[in-house]
Amino acid sequence: MAIDVSRPESSNRPPAEDVARRLLDSSAQLSYDPLIEVDWETPLDPDFHGASPEWSTLYGTAYWKELTEAQRKALTRQEAASVASTGIWFEMILQQMVLRDIYTKDPLSDSFQWALTEVADECRHSIMFARGAKKLGAPAYRPRRAAVELGRFFKTVAFGEAAYAAILVAEEVLDVMQRDWMRDERVVPFVRTINNIHVVEESRHMKFAREETRKHLAGAGRVRRHIHSVLIAVAAYVIVSSMVNRKVYANAGLDEERGIREAKANEHHKSMMRSSCAGLMEFLTSVGLLTKPALFFYKRANLI
Structure with missing residues (x-):
């Protein structure tokens, strides 16, 4: 009697x-449909915060102590x-990079179909964020x-x-x-x-980004690895330094210049950012992307 010793297809x-x-x-x-899951109809209640106050760029500063609860x-x-x-902004960059990456790949593969699923998720997320920002009165x-x-240069090269x-960096910072x-x-x-939807769906995106990073690095030489480590770090710095626009202070009725000055010196917020990126830095170290030149930009962005 012949014995079938062939391996399952999935093993290959x-x-x-x-x-x-x-x-x-x-x-x-x-998965979620934000147009249905999010309560877009109930008017904004000004008695609520838009984010946990501990994550505010001014939390813990002298200026924060002077503000009323309403402010x-x-x-x-x-x-x-x-x-x-x-x-x-970054999700639009992400979508273009993913689409360019799969442009000539096998459309029957699971990786190709997942990449399109991720792009579809990001389209919904962008609409959700836009509607959310509008409802917040911003x-x-x-x-x-x-x-x-x-960003235009990065998404091209x-x-x-x-x-x-870089996709992973942006998603990890937001996730925590x-x-x-x-x-x-x-x-x-x-x-x-909105945050719950984003956290659930982005967890899948981050897993895929990690796997793709490892896969591509398997064939990367030392020079390419070092060049890309700096490129990723610069992208991280630009993303993080763009997260809170300087106009938020004036639009909240505060002194813009003082807000910017105290936010830049806020050690509490810098500590929050560093703690949010501990897992990310471990991953970058494990794949050889936390080089000395890259460290300069991560430190400047207060991510390490």
């Missing part, structure tokens, strides 16, 4: 394909809207012109691990703060729902 699949299949299955089981809440609403606007915050042009690790916001009953309910 690349690890990235198995990851993509699991992510597709997860997406089919747990603090107005500020966190503007800051949350600014973070959302920055998220839209203007359309945009990154400074230099950041916009650097970044490929492989540079693209996916949004996990705090979604659990905080001081935060306006519709923002908590």
Whole structure:
């Protein structure tokens, strides 16, 4: 009697394909439609914060102590809207990089189909963030012109691990703060729902970005690894420094120049940013992307 010793088809699949299949299955089981899930109809209640106050750029400063509760809440609403606007900007960059990466790949593969699923998620997230920022009573915050042009350059030249690790950086920084916001009953309910949706769906994106980063680095030489480590670090600095627009202070009724000055010197906020990136820095170290030149930019962005 002949014995079939052939291995299951799945055993010959690349690890990235198995990851993509699991992510597709997860997406089919747990995804959201923000147009339905988020309460867009109830008017904004000014008695709520827009984000956990501990994440405010002014929390712990002398200026924060002088503010009334109403002013603090107005500020966190503007800051949350600014973070959302920055998220839209980077998600548009992300979508272009992902689409360019899969342009000539096998459309029947799980990786290709997951990448399109991720792009669809990001489209919904961007609309959700835009509607959320509008409901918070904020203007359309945009990154400074230099950041916009650097983003245009990055999305054009970044490929492989540079693209996916930069995606991971942006998503990891948002993930930790949004996990705090979604659990905080001081935060306006519709923002908590937005954060919950984003955290759940971005967890799949981060897993894929890690896998793609490892996959691309497997064939990267020393020079390429060092160049990309700096490119990723510069992207991280630009993203993080663009998260809170300088106009949030004036739009919350505060002194803009004093707000900017005290935010830059705020050690509490710097500590919050560093703690949010501890896992990210461990990953970058494990794959050889935390080089000495890259460290300069991460330190400047207060991520390490």
